[in-house]
Amino acid sequence: xxxxxxxxxxxxxxxxxxxxxxxxxxxxxxxxxxxxxxxxxxxxxxxxxxxxxxxxxxxxxxxxxxxxxxxxxxxxxxxxxxxxxxxxxxxxxxxxxxxxxxxxxxxxxxxxxxxxxxxxxxxxxxxxxxxxxxxxxxxxxxxxxxxxxxxxxxxxxxxxxxxxxxxxxxxxxxxxxxxxxxxxxxxxxxxxxxxxxxxxxxxxxxxxxxxxxxxxxxxxxxxxxxxxxxxxxxxxxxxxxxxxxxxxxxxxxxxxxxxxxxxxxxxxxxxxxxxxxxxxxxxxx
Ligand SMILES: [Zn+2]
Numbered sequence: 431x432x433x434x435x436x437x438x439x440x441x442x443x444x445x446x447x448x449x450x451x452x453x454x455x456x457x458x459x460x461x462x463x464x465x466x467x468x469x470x471x472x473x474x475x476x477x478x479x480x481x482x483x484x485x486x487x488x489x490x491x492x493x494x495x496x497x498x499x500x501x502x503x504x505x506x507x508x509x510x511x512x513x514x515x516x517x518x519x520x521x522x523x524x525x526x527x528x529x530x531x532x533x534x535x536x537x538x539x540x541x542x543x544x545x546x547x548x549x550x551x552x553x554x555x556x557x558x559x560x561x562x563x564x565x566x567x568x569x570x571x572x573x574x575x576x577x578x579x580x581x582x583x584x585x586x587x588x589x590x591x592x593x594x595x596x597x598x599x600x601x602x603x604x605x606x607x608x609x610x611x612x613x614x615x616x617x618x619x620x621x622x623x624x625x626x627x628x629x630x631x632x633x634x635x636x637x638x639x640x641x642x643x644x645x646x647x648x649x650x651x652x653x654x655x656x657x658x659x660x661x662x663x664x665x666x667x668x669x670x671x672x673x674x675x676x677x678x679x680x681x682x683x684x685x686x687x688x689x690x691x692x693x694x695x696x697x698x699x700x701x702x703x704x705x706x707x708x709x710x711x712x713x714x715x
Contacts, residue, residue, distance in 0.1 A: 434477055434484050435711030436470070437534065438462070438491040440508035445473055446707045447481050450715055452545055456481065457707070466512050471524060478525055486528040488713035489517060490537030490706050494584075497576030500531035504580065506598075530713040536575045536583060537709030538701070539566020542666045544712050546700035553662040555585075556699070557652070559669035562586050563606035563613075567660060585656065586610070590648060608648045611670045617641055627670070631677035646682040653696075654689035661692070668699030 432455065437444040440462060447456040456477065463469045470489075478484050493505030493512060500518020522529040532540075539556035543566075548554040552571065558564035565585025567574040574583045586606035587599050594603030595616075607613055614627040623630065623637050630638050653665055667675070675698050683696065701708060 431485055432483050433711050433714045434487045435707045436489045437706030437710055444707050448711045464511055466509055467515050486714035488710040489531045490534040490710035492534055494580030495531055495533045496578055496580050497532045532575050532713055534706050535564030536566045538705035540573055540712045541701050541705045541709035542699055543568040547666045547697040548664050551663045554664050555656050555660055555662045556666045559610050559671040561612050563610040605652050609652055631674040642678055646678050647685050650686040650689055657691055664695040664697055666697050666699050672698050
């Protein structure tokens with residue numbers, strides 16, 4: 431079976447034709463342009479015209495998605511005009527194909543759970559530490575997603591420190607304000623350290639080591655809370671921060687162990703930029 435996987439982000443839209451074994455037949459990007467739906471429809475129609483054996487379309491997008499109805503509940507100003515778009519209904523009608531839509535973090539998690547770092551496990555939680563903290567939960571092959579508000583598995587907005595740092599979601603103290611690439615940048619600045627997040631992990635001074643320890647402590651709290659909710663077998667950590675895991679994994683495990691209810695595996699994500707497109711394809715495979 432061949433499907434089209436589409437990964438929609440703030441700067442580019444990536445489209446790939448893949449089969450069940452993730453052989454890539456076509457893979458290309460176009461700059462994100464508006465109206466976004468018009469761009470999407472045009473590109474999709476072009477591809478299925480050239481690849482008439484494509485049987486279904488999976489779409490991963492930035493924003494909150496009502497995955498049951500394939501509707502964009504809310505997208506930030508990163509994708510103006512995207513909020514409210516009935517992607518599944520509209521694209522399904524013009525193509526005559528099955529269309530599924532989900533949030534990009536959920537798609538990335540699906541890619542890791544089905545064909546990536548967690549493919550040997552049934553119960554997976556993914557944390558993507560990038561600009562924000564993206565979350566994805568797959569329990570016994572079921573992707574926890576959607577809801578009328580599109581807000582399920584928004585793990586980055588669970589509260590870590592009540593009354594803490596303000597979050598764009600309008601509340602305070604969310605996980606993603608402490609555990610994400612952007613959060614790390616802020617914490618470095620507040621500590622008055624002269625490093626970028628990349629430099630921090632290799633820096634050999636007490637201030638850097640203290641900050642890394644505070645960071646991995648918060649990450650450990652996040653993981654232990656998630657274990658109490660989901661009793662997952664594995665946590666997959668992705669995003670920019672995961673690339674420096676050689677420098678923080680040991681510290682994390684040391685802090686995490688006493689906080690866990692049961693043993694838990696921690697893995698680093700297998701896919702980097704490909705997770706979104708492969709995960710979108712997995713929505714319909
Ligand atoms: Zn928040």
